[in-house]
Amino acid sequence: MNASLPFQWFARFATLLWMFAVAGWIVAPASAQTAPTDSALVRAIFDEVLAHGEAHENLRVLCKDIGHRLSGSPSADQAIEWGRQVLQASGADTAYVMPVTVPSWTRGDVAEASATLPGQEAQELRITALGGSVATPGEDWLEGPLLVVKHLDALDTLDATGHIVLFNRPMDPLLINTGAAYGGAWDQRGRGAIAAAKAGAKGVLVRSLTHALDTVPHTGAMGYEDGITRIPAAAVSTVDASMLARAVASAPERGEEVRVSYRMNCQDLGEVVQGNVVGEWRGTERPDEIITLGGHLDSWDIGEGAHDDGSGIVHTIEALRALNAVGYAPRRTLRFVLFINEENGNRGGKEYARVAGEEHEAGLRHVAAMESDAGGFVPRGVRMDATDDPVALVRSWADMLEPYNLHYFGRGGSGVDIGPLKELEPRPVLVGLVPDGQRYFDFHHTSQDVWENVHKRELELGAATCAALVALLDRHLPSP
Amino acid sequence: MNASLPFQWFARFATLLWMFAVAGWIVAPASAQTAPTDSALVRAIFDEVLAHGEAHENLRVLCKDIGHRLSGSPSADQAIEWGRQVLQASGADTAYVMPVTVPSWTRGDVAEASATLPGQEAQELRITALGGSVATPGEDWLEGPLLVVKHLDALDTLDATGHIVLFNRPMDPLLINTGAAYGGAWDQRGRGAIAAAKAGAKGVLVRSLTHALDTVPHTGAMGYEDGITRIPAAAVSTVDASMLARAVASAPERGEEVRVSYRMNCQDLGEVVQGNVVGEWRGTERPDEIITLGGHLDSWDIGEGAHDDGSGIVHTIEALRALNAVGYAPRRTLRFVLFINEENGNRGGKEYARVAGEEHEAGLRHVAAMESDAGGFVPRGVRMDATDDPVALVRSWADMLEPYNLHYFGRGGSGVDIGPLKELEPRPVLVGLVPDGQRYFDFHHTSQDVWENVHKRELELGAATCAALVALLDRHLPSP
Numbered sequence: 007m008n009a010s011l012p013f014q015w016f017a018r019f020a021t022l023l024w025m026f027a028v029a030g031w032i033v034a035p036a037s038a039q040t041a042p043t044d045s046a047l048v049r050a051i052f053d054e055v056l057a058h059g060e061a062h063e064n065l066r067v068l069c070k071d072i073g074h075r076l077s078g079s080p081s082a083d084q085a086i087e088w089g090r091q092v093l094q095a096s097g098a099d100t101a102y103v104m105p106v107t108v109p110s111w112t113r114g115d116v117a118e119a120s121a122t123l124p125g126q127e128a129q130e131l132r133i134t135a136l137g138g139s140v141a142t143p144g145e146d147w148l149e150g151p152l153l154v155v156k157h158l159d160a161l162d163t164l165d166a167t168g169h170i171v172l173f174n175r176p177m178d179p180l181l182i183n184t185g186a187a188y189g190g191a192w193d194q195r196g197r198g199a200i201a202a203a204k205a206g207a208k209g210v211l212v213r214s215l216t217h218a219l220d221t222v223p224h225t226g227a228m229g230y231e232d233g234i235t236r237i238p239a240a241a242v243s244t245v246d247a248s249m250l251a252r253a254v255a256s257a258p259e260r261g262e263e264v265r266v267s268y269r270m271n272c273q274d275l276g277e278v279v280q281g282n283v284v285g286e287w288r289g290t291e292r293p294d295e296i297i298t299l300g301g302h303l304d305s306w307d308i309g310e311g312a313h314d315d316g317s318g319i320v321h322t323i324e325a326l327r328a329l330n331a332v333g334y335a336p337r338r339t340l341r342f343v344l345f346i347n348e349e350n351g352n353r354g355g356k357e358y359a360r361v362a363g364e365e366h367e368a369g370l371r372h373v374a375a376m377e378s379d380a381g382g383f384v385p386r387g388v389r390m391d392a393t394d395d396p397v398a399l400v401r402s403w404a405d406m407l408e409p410y411n412l413h414y415f416g417r418g419g420s421g422v423d424i425g426p427l428k429e430l431e432p433r434p435v436l437v438g439l440v441p442d443g444q445r446y447f448d449f450h451h452t453s454q455d456v457w458e459n460v461h462k463r464e465l466e467l468g469a470a471t472c473a474a475l476v477a478l479l480d481r482h483l484p485s486p
Numbered sequence: 487m488n489a490s491l492p493f494q495w496f497a498r499f500a501t502l503l504w505m506f507a508v509a510g511w512i513v514a515p516a517s518a519q520t521a522p523t524d525s526a527l528v529r530a531i532f533d534e535v536l537a538h539g540e541a542h543e544n545l546r547v548l549c550k551d552i553g554h555r556l557s558g559s560p561s562a563d564q565a566i567e568w569g570r571q572v573l574q575a576s577g578a579d580t581a582y583v584m585p586v587t588v589p590s591w592t593r594g595d596v597a598e599a600s601a602t603l604p605g606q607e608a609q610e611l612r613i614t615a616l617g618g619s620v621a622t623p624g625e626d627w628l629e630g631p632l633l634v635v636k637h638l639d640a641l642d643t644l645d646a647t648g649h650i651v652l653f654n655r656p657m658d659p660l661l662i663n664t665g666a667a668y669g670g671a672w673d674q675r676g677r678g679a680i681a682a683a684k685a686g687a688k689g690v691l692v693r694s695l696t697h698a699l700d701t702v703p704h705t706g707a708m709g710y711e712d713g714i715t716r717i718p719a720a721a722v723s724t725v726d727a728s729m730l731a732r733a734v735a736s737a738p739e740r741g742e743e744v745r746v747s748y749r750m751n752c753q754d755l756g757e758v759v760q761g762n763v764v765g766e767w768r769g770t771e772r773p774d775e776i777i778t779l780g781g782h783l784d785s786w787d788i789g790e791g792a793h794d795d796g797s798g799i800v801h802t803i804e805a806l807r808a809l810n811a812v813g814y815a816p817r818r819t820l821r822f823v824l825f826i827n828e829e830n831g832n833r834g835g836k837e838y839a840r841v842a843g844e845e846h847e848a849g850l851r852h853v854a855a856m857e858s859d860a861g862g863f864v865p866r867g868v869r870m871d872a873t874d875d876p877v878a879l880v881r882s883w884a885d886m887l888e889p890y891n892l893h894y895f896g897r898g899g900s901g902v903d904i905g906p907l908k909e910l911e912p913r914p915v916l917v918g919l920v921p922d923g924q925r926y927f928d929f930h931h932t933s934q935d936v937w938e939n940v941h942k943r944e945l946e947l948g949a950a951t952c953a954a955l956v957a958l959l960d961r962h963l964p965s966p
Contacts, residue, residue, distance in 0.1 A: 056659045179536045182890055182947075217943060384924050386891065410662055411866065411922075413893035442891075442922065444864050444943050463697060463924050467662075 041335075044481065045406050048474045050332040052410060055470040058331065061324040062462040064092060065382070068319060069310035069457035076137075076307040077347040078110025078278045085303050086283055089319065089344040093285030096323050097330030098342065103281040106357045108347040110278050111138055113225075113307050114271035116145065117240065119211075121152070123253045124262035131250075132221050132243040134308065135272040136195060136212065136228040137350050139239040142269045148209045148238060149267040154254045158193055158201040167206030170266045172242070173198045174213045174251045177447070184217065184443040185380070185419070188450075191215055199239040200231045209268065210239045213247035216447040221245050224451045225306050227350045238270055282354045283344040285326060291337040295485060296365075298341040298358075298375040299325055299476050302348035302423055309455035313446060316457075317382030317465060319344055321439070324466075325473035338373065338480050345423040348379065352422055359426030366430055373486055374435040374479045377421030378472055381449075382465040383441035387414030388475060391428065391436040396483065400437070403478055412471060414440050432486045437475060441468055521815075524961065525886050528954045530812040532890060535950040538811065541804040542942040544572060545862070548799060549790035549937035556617075556787040557827040558590025558758045565783050566763055569799065569824040573765030576803050577810030578822065583761040586837045588827040590755035591618055593705075593787050596625065597720065599691075599748035601632070603733045608747075611730075612701050612723040614788065615752040616675060616692065616708040617830050619719040622749045628689050628718060629747040634734045638673055638681040647686030650746045652722070653678045654693045654731045657927070664697065664923040665860070665899070668930075671695055679719040680711045689748065690719045693727035696927040701725050704931045705786050707830045718750055762834045763824040765806060771817040775965060776845075778821040778838075778855040779805055779956050782828035782903055789935035793926060796937075797862030797945060799824055801919070804946075805953035818853065818960050825903040828859065832902055839906030851966060852914040854959045857901030858952055861929075862945040863921035867894030868955060871908065871916040876963065880917070883958055892951060894920050912966045917955060921948055 042050065055061070068085065075082040086103055093101040119131035142148040153166050156175040173194035177187035195212045202210040214224035223241040230236045242250070253264045283303065289295065301318020305311020326342045346354035362372050374396075376388075387407075390397050401415045420438035427434050441464075449455040522530065535541070548565065555562040566583055573581040599611035622628040633646050636655040653674035657667035675692045682690040694704035703721040710716045722730070733744045763783065769775065781798020785791020806822045826834035842852050854876075856868075867887075870877050881895045900918035907914050921944070929935040 052662070053660050179943075180533050182532070184943075384922050411894070414891070442864055444947070445941055448941075461925055461928075463659075463664075467924070 044403070044478060047332070047334070047477060048406060051328050051473045051477065052470045054328045054331050055324060055466045055473070056463070059324060059466040059469065060327060061320040061465050061469045064320040064323055065312065065316050065460060065465065066457050068316050069312050074305050074307050074309060074311050075303065077108040077280065077304045077350060078275065079307065082280055082304055082346065086281060086346070089283040089303055092323050093283060093326065093342055096285070096327040097287065098285030098326060099288050101283065101285040104284055104357065104361060105279050105281045106346050106354050107277050108280050108353050109351050110275035111350065112273050112275055114141065114273060116269060116271040119240065119242070119266065119268035121250060122265045124257050124264070131246045131266070131268070132223050133211065133240040133268060134223040134225045135270045136239040136241055137225055137306065138228055139270065139272050140236045141271045141273060142209070142238045145269060145271040147267050147269045149265065150208055151263040152250060152254055152266045153207070154251045158197060161201050161205035164205055166202060169207050170209040170211060171202040171205070171207040172211045172213070172247060172250055174247050176213065176244070177215060177217050179217060184447055187217065188215055188447060195226050195228055195241070197229060199228055199237055200234050203235045203237045207237060209237050211242045211266070212239065214241045214244050216244060216450065218448050219244050219248070222452045222454055225308060226451045240268060240270060280346050282346050282358055285342040287326065287336055287340045289336050289338040289340070292485065293339050294370050295338040296341055296370060296372045297338050297476060297480055298343055298372060298424065299472055300343035300345050300423055301378045302346070302354065303344040304346050304349055306349055306451045309449070309453045310457060312455050312457045312460050313381040313449050314451065314455055315348065315379045317460060317468065318378035320465065321378040321469045321472045324469035325476060328470065328473045329477060334477055336480050340476060340480065348423050355423035356426045359429060362427060362430060371486055372427060372430060372434040373483050374437065375424040375427050376437040376439070376472060376476055377424045378439040378468065379421050379423065380439060380443065381441050381446045382460040382468055383443070383445060384464040385412060385468045385471040386440045386442055387412045387416070389416045389419050389438045389440055391418060391420040396435040399482060410467070410471065416440070435479065435483060437479070439468060439472055524883070524958060527812070527814070527957060528886060531808050531953045531957065532950040534808045534811050535804060535946045535953070536943070539804060539946040539949065540807060541800040541945050541949045544800040544803055545792060545796050545940060545945065546937050548796050549792050554785050554787050554789060554791050555783065556591070557588040557760065557784045557830060558755065559787065562760055562784055562826065566761060566826070569763040569783055572803050573763060573806065573822055576765070576807040577767065578765030578806060579768050581763065581765040584764055584837065584841060585759050585761045586826050586834050587757050588760050588833050589831050590758050591830065592753050592755055594621070594751035594753055596749060596751040599720065599722070599746065601730060602745045604737050604742035604744070611726045611746070611748070612703050613691065613720040613748060614703040614705050615750045616719040616721055617705055617786065618708050619750065619752055620716045621751045621753060622689070622718045625749060625751040627747050627749045629745065630688055631743040632730060632734055632746045633687070634731045638677060641681050641685040644685055646682060649687050650689040650691060651678070651682040651685070651687040652691045652693070652727060652730055654727050656693065656724070657695060657697055659697060664927055667697065668695055668927060675706050675708055675721070677709060679708055679717055680714050683715045683717045687717060689717050691722045691746070692719065694721045694724050696724060696930065698928050699724050699728070702932045702934055705788060706931045720748060720750060760826050762826055762838055765822040767806065767816055767820045769816050769818040769820070772965065773819050774850050775818040776821055776850060776852045777818050777956055777960055778823055778852060778904065779952055780823035780825055780903055781858045782826070782834065783824040784826050784829055786829055786931045789929070789933045790937055792935050792937045792940050793861040793929050794931065794935055795828065795859045797940060797948065798858035800945065801858040801949045801952045804949035805956060808950065808953045809957060814957055816960050820956060820960065828903055835903035836906045838903070839909060842907060842910060846910055852907060852910055853963050853966060854915040854917065855904040855907050856917040856919070856952060856955055857904045858919040858948065859901050859903065860919060860923065861921045861926045862940040862948055863923070863925060864944040865892060865948045865951040866920045866922055867892045867896070869896045869899045869918045869920055871898060871900040876915040879962060890947070890951065896920070915959065915963060917959070919948060919952055
């Protein structure tokens with residue numbers, strides 16, 4: 007027996023002890039700091055938002071204390087300062103306003119209309135000016151016989167001189183996707199004034215863009231064309247549009263006309279400087295790579311812009327708050343952006359992309375952007391403007407997201423505000439939240455788009471979905 | 487050249503002509519009658535319902551002209567006769583009433599409550615009797631100190647003698663499935679009066695079963711147990727329940743009690759005979775095999791039972807109408823059933839299954855049954871109580887149903903009315919419609935469950951989903 011044996015044995019034992027100790031020391035803190043699995047992270051985000059969510063209360067403040075907030079208006083200024091403060095308080099390292107020059111237009115306080123059907127007393131029509139419309143000449147009554155068409159090109163072969171044109175093509179009820187039905191009817195509002203003026207009309211009415219048959223007129227952006235007379239344009243409720251179309255269809259038999267009269271004092275006020283609000287949370291591993299989540303802070307100037315897009319705004323703020331609350335450590339720099347002027351110009355989205363282009367040159371790269379601008383309804387999933395690989399990556403999360411009733415992972419139509427980021431090369435992955443759309447156009451651009459019509463849990467599920475998707479993109483998107 | 491050749495040639499030609507004519511005669515009607523592909527059939531059903539749907543108007547009549555319709559009430563009789571007529575008019579070969587003896591209970595016209603907090607004036611509580619409760623003794627005020635617990639078994643170790651117990655466990659907000667959250671809190675309403683009485687309490691209040699924090703009490707079925715004192719049971723609004731719990735939690739510090747007082751004059755009226763309404767459409771190939779679609783015609787006696795379950799009733803009627811309108815020829819016999827007494831006894835479902843058992847012996851076999859009793863909200867898919875093969879069959883339609891936003895094909899919980907059919911052997915495939923559930927418990931069993939809170943397109947999508955599923959089951963389920 008060698009005398010050194012006990013020592014060797016002891017030495018080996020001591021070494022083993024030391025190794026265990028070191029291993030324990032390494033493993034213990036590492037274990038405490040180990041990032042949760044994707045699945046646990048998503049569950050934690052949903053739990054946080056459903057148990058301690060602030061989105062519904064934030065939306066109440068935005069809708070009730072500030073109200074609607076059209077670009078250029080004083081209430082939009084108020085919303086911008088509110089948004090900066092809330093982003094800061096919700097965990098941003100820094101929150102700032104990126105200046106954007108926006109158009110300013112006011113609806114005025116007069117939008118009245120009436121129709122005279124053959125052999126009847128004049129009856130009131132429910133109208134509202136389309137956004138960007140000129141007033142009726144002299145802010146006085148504009149009166150004339152009504153010509154009803156369903157398609158813009160119907161006017162190619164009609165002389166509408168002296169007439170007021172009503173575009174009356176309903177949104178297609180057979181399309182399950184209400185956004186597609188909206189897109190299919192949108193030309194009447196967007197380009198109807200141009201087509202009507204080309205045919206000689208002195209005014210234009212547009213059937214409200216909604217599946218609902220009700221008495222609520224829906225506003226929204228419309229356009230003019232240089233060299234074509236700018237005629238006053240208004241939305242008319244679907245009930246009134248249907249009534250007018252029936253009356254015109256039967257009027258010729260009696261050899262009489264349906265006549266319409268309306269006046270509006272809306273006005274172009276030029277341009278002012280407002281801005282996008284940006285809340286930035288710096289990345290721990292790749293701070294020079296950026297993932298953006300946003301909605302638009304501006305709204306139309308009727309109702310409260312609760313679904314469009316107050317919901318996207320509080321989704322964005324809540325995603326920041328919840329990711330902080332669950333202890334998420336972002337790898338990339340996350341930006342939470344409240345865009346300005348989506349409704350009538352998209353100047354906010356364009357300016358954000360212009361600045362992102364400059365940053366890009368300087369080595370700050372957008373790898374992804376997500377947008378919530380389809381309402382505060384129960385989420386269904388996302389739409390992506392992206393190449394096959396990131397689409398496949400997002401779809402690989404389908405089983406994990408299924409317990410949250412997220413099932414839709416389609417392509418295209420990610421959003422208006424993040425759309426201009428498509429110009430960057432390499433192009434960031436663009437993602438749009440897809441809430442259920444059946445109710446959206448009941449409220450869209452109307453007096454009914456108010457806080458009371460947003461459901462707390464549905465709003466929260468949307469916020470949690472945004473937060474989860476941003477975190478998963480941050481974790482798994484490869485660097486460009 | 488053979489003299490007979492022209493004749494032979496003519497004979498052959500004539501034969502060919504005849505064959506073509508016969509083929510044409512066979513082919514032409516066959517072609518006109520060729521069954522559409524599954525995909526085309528589903529599309530035709532959705533188009534029919536979205537373009538010409540009558541579900542929303544039928545629901546208006548049921549809710550506004552008839553109103554709520556608790557089993558045993560005269561309005562339930564009215565609803566039964568209305569249902570029979572509408573099923574007949576919607577394409578049933580025959581529509582009849584299957585007699586069912588149902589319990590009759592009346593809420594009465596008094597349900598008042600107040601709470602006295604230490605050092606404060608008495609304040610009103612918003613309560614409503616739970617269905618089946620006894621009145622307060624002598625229909626007089628019942629008064630006592632309040633004991634608040636969250637779980638039934640908390641009373642195992644508490645003496646509640648002389649107290650009024652409030653069960654105050656909220657529905658779990660973290661469960662995405664609101665039905666599961668309801669199920670997790672339901673014992674308080676269903677068995678709270680038994681547990682409280684066992685512990686000596688003289689009355690019981692139950693926190694309303696809803697995620698919403700509001701002032702609307704939710705009724706619903708409750709039970710007593712033979713040999714245990716029957717104490718009066720009422721639902722209290724979530725706002726009031728939360729206030730009471732806070733008050734009790736802080737009261738002991740001041741050495742004072744929270745006291746509650748309430749009175750109700752609800753009453754058990756015995757039993758009466760009403761019935762299930764059955765509309766039958768005989769099958770063309772296997773008339774002795776039956777597929778049933780149904781909802782329940784009875785409702786609680788506050789509100790209008792619009793989501794629960796007026797929606798299931800008009801889904802059922804609309805499915806019959808739409809399948810007729812698109813020219814569907816059912817292989818099996820389809821039954822469209824308006825069940826009675828789902829809310830407080832399920833006597834309708836049990837009697838239907840008992841009769842189905844007799845029919846079964848006589849060779850008339852139920853191969854499937856589908857139920858809609860989860861509201862008129864946008865559909866997500868279906869739940870199935872079935873063996874692996876039919877579940878796999880239904881899941882094989884997922885891609886075809888995806889354009890209609892149907893994505894959920896889960897197991898379990900098909901429905902209360904069709905549940906008793908599980909006793910048949912071989913067991914029919916049981917399917918339950920799954921609408922989105924986030925809003926359901928805002929309205930469930932309350933004054934707010936009215937027609938105005940049902941969305942026309944969402945209701946229609948549910949009806950089309952029922953019709954499509956019934957047709958697909960009819961086409962593809964193998965015979966037992």
